[in-house]
Amino acid sequence: MITKLKSGGYRLHSRKKNPKTGKRRNLGTFKSLAAAKKHERAVQFFKRRG
Numbered sequence: 795m796i797t798k799l800k801s802g803g804y805r806l807h808s809r810k811k812n813p814k815t816g817k818r819r820n821l822g823t824f825k826s827l828a829a830a831k832k833h834e835r836a837v838q839f840f841k842r843r844g
Contacts, residue, residue, distance in 0.1 A: 795807045795808070796834065803824060804824050804827050805820060805823045806820075806833055806837070807819065807820060807821060821834075821837055
């Protein structure tokens, strides 16, 4: 899940909320949307690689 920040950057969040805090985990902050999407694909790849 990618959100746009007030500063103009983009942040990648986990899809599930942390039950303890009720917030989503920050998976990285990026200057461009393309960089955030690229990292999201890498995260999905490693998630499936057991």
